[in-house]
Amino acid sequence: MKLPEPFREKMNRLLQEEALPFFHTYEENKTNGLRLNPLKIERSTFLELMPFSLSPVPFCSTGFYYDAAEQPGKHPYHAAGLYYIQEPSAMFVAEALRPEPGERVLDLCAAPGGKTTQLAAMMNNTGFLLANEIHPKRVKALSENIERLGITNALVTNETPEKLAERFTGYFDKILVDAPCSGEGMFRKDEEAIRYWSEAHVAQCASKQRHILSCAYRMLKEGGILVYSTCTFSPEENEQTIEALLAEYEDLILLPIDKTVGIQPGRPEWTNTHMKEMAKTARLWPHYLKGEGHFVAKLQKTGRSNQWNGKTVASNLSKSAQRDYQAFTKEVLKTEITHTIYAFQQQLFALPKDCPNFEGLKVVRAGLHLGELKKHRFEPNHALALALKKEVVAHSLDLNSSDQEPIMKYLRGETLETGGDRGWTMVMIDGYPLGWGKEVKGTLKNFYPKGLRI
Numbered sequence: 001m002k003l004p005e006p007f008r009e010k011m012n013r014l015l016q017e018e019a020l021p022f023f024h025t026y027e028e029n030k031t032n033g034l035r036l037n038p039l040k041i042e043r044s045t046f047l048e049l050m051p052f053s054l055s056p057v058p059f060c061s062t063g064f065y066y067d068a069a070e071q072p073g074k075h076p077y078h079a080a081g082l083y084y085i086q087e088p089s090a091m092f093v094a095e096a097l098r099p100e101p102g103e104r105v106l107d108l109c110a111a112p113g114g115k116t117t118q119l120a121a122m123m124n125n126t127g128f129l130l131a132n133e134i135h136p137k138r139v140k141a142l143s144e145n146i147e148r149l150g151i152t153n154a155l156v157t158n159e160t161p162e163k164l165a166e167r168f169t170g171y172f173d174k175i176l177v178d179a180p181c182s183g184e185g186m187f188r189k190d191e192e193a194i195r196y197w198s199e200a201h202v203a204q205c206a207s208k209q210r211h212i213l214s215c216a217y218r219m220l221k222e223g224g225i226l227v228y229s230t231c232t233f234s235p236e237e238n239e240q241t242i243e244a245l246l247a248e249y250e251d252l253i254l255l256p257i258d259k260t261v262g263i264q265p266g267r268p269e270w271t272n273t274h275m276k277e278m279a280k281t282a283r284l285w286p287h288y289l290k291g292e293g294h295f296v297a298k299l300q301k302t303g304r305s306n307q308w309n310g311k312t313v314a315s316n317l318s319k320s321a322q323r324d325y326q327a328f329t330k331e332v333l334k335t336e337i338t339h340t341i342y343a344f345q346q347q348l349f350a351l352p353k354d355c356p357n358f359e360g361l362k363v364v365r366a367g368l369h370l371g372e373l374k375k376h377r378f379e380p381n382h383a384l385a386l387a388l389k390k391e392v393v394a395h396s397l398d399l400n401s402s403d404q405e406p407i408m409k410y411l412r413g414e415t416l417e418t419g420g421d422r423g424w425t426m427v428m429i430d431g432y433p434l435g436w437g438k439e440v441k442g443t444l445k446n447f448y449p450k451g452l453r454i
């Protein structure tokens with residue numbers, strides 16, 4: 001692998017005798033990981049069901065390594081949202097934040113959603129998760145992953161950190177800043193990161209990170225926790241960024257991160273002031289564990305914050321919309337969705353509980369996308385199928401993974417001859433929803449979204 005020469009020199013200088021084992025990892029293959037989605041499947045069932053050979057990632061209870069020859073991204077279980085493909089070291093970041101059910105959580109730099117989906121699962125789809133991404137293209141991938149994994153407690157926005165900081169001052173219990181960075185830790189995975197690398201880029205990223213962190217700080221409530229992470233090795237973007245943050249905000253303290261199974265401490269000697277307590281932060285190195293390079297710091301705001309005094313969103317559903325939606329739920333669902341229902345024109349969403357006012361923000365998804373009001377009827381959205389469990393739908397078509405043909409036909413968008421006439425029907429693989437179909441006079445019309453078809 002051709003690494004940039006100034007990068008080589010710098011790492012040699014920083015790592016000294018460790019440089020040899022470090023550079024040796026560039027002769028090895030990258031590691032591949034996937035994380036099971038506990039919102040949909042339990043670990044033991046998952047292990048019985050998966051056709052891939054998996055071995056556990058020691059620092060993430062839901063993470064597994066898979067072999068490079070396997071292609072889990074192409075399996076229908078992926079379409080059913082049973083797992084998320086994620087670089088193993090990246091799985092440690094959400095573990096360090098570990099939000100609880102019911103908390104208010106912000107993922108400020110969230111696309112494509114590896115950590116958001118992990119955080120939502122830890123929150124058991126409760127509380128409020130703001131998943132934000134500044135880039136309009138990337139926010140689409142984030143929103144799709146949130147849909148696929150059946151996440152219902154997230155507001156997805158396409159905003160700048162400044163705009164959010166104005167709106168959510170003192171609001172969040174926990175914030176993740178998985179910052180844009182120079183990506184040195186991903187060189188084995190992403191050749192573009194090598195091409196893009198320069199010392200100037202490292203400096204540019206460091207300055208961007210400081211700005212993003214100052215916005216995040218404003219949004220923390222008193223006692224709130226902030227986790228900062230990067231996938232790069234450079235001290236300027238890691239220890240020195242945290243050093244600068246601590247110097248700027250006196251009421252922020254570093255919290256220790258548990259270091260097991262090869263996770264190393266951050267380097268006090270790489271700060272400008274030889275800050276001893278920088279050893280509380282964590283570094284994931286490819287020469288110490290099976291995974292790419294990452295840095296993680298955990299901080300707490302101990303001082304007072306301005307109290308958030310915004311409003312929460314109330315339902316804006318008209319009587320006739322309510323009637324059409326309820327007619328659908330009565331016929332198709334055996335459960336009632338009790339969350340506040342909000343209409344963006346004809347599109348209905350079940351909002352996360354106590355959803356704060358989002359007026360004036362670029363909202364891409366607001367909780368669970370239920371579906372669309374058509375003329376005197378309601379058409380369910382794909383997101384609703386992926387967020388429901390088998391037990392709560394009136395009609396289902398249970399396909400079995402041992403017979404791939406009808407499953408592939410469904411995923412290609414073709415109709416299926418079922419012989420029934422049951423109307424809205426949930427299509428499942430081994431009991432896990434893949435999407436909707438509408439069964440009329442023996443034929444199941446396909447409602448698998450066009451953009452997702454294979």
Ligand SMILES: C[S@@+](CC[C@H](N)C(=O)[O-])C[C@H]1O[C@@H](n2cnc3c(N)ncnc32)[C@H](O)[C@@H]1O
Binds near residue numbers: 115
């Ligand atoms: C490391 S990636 C996030 C990965 C994501 N957390 C995950 O686990 O899938 C950093 C993200 O920050 C976004 N970003 C870039 N510049 C930004 C800025 N000025 N403010 C906020 N986010 C920014 C990038 O578009 C990118 O999606």
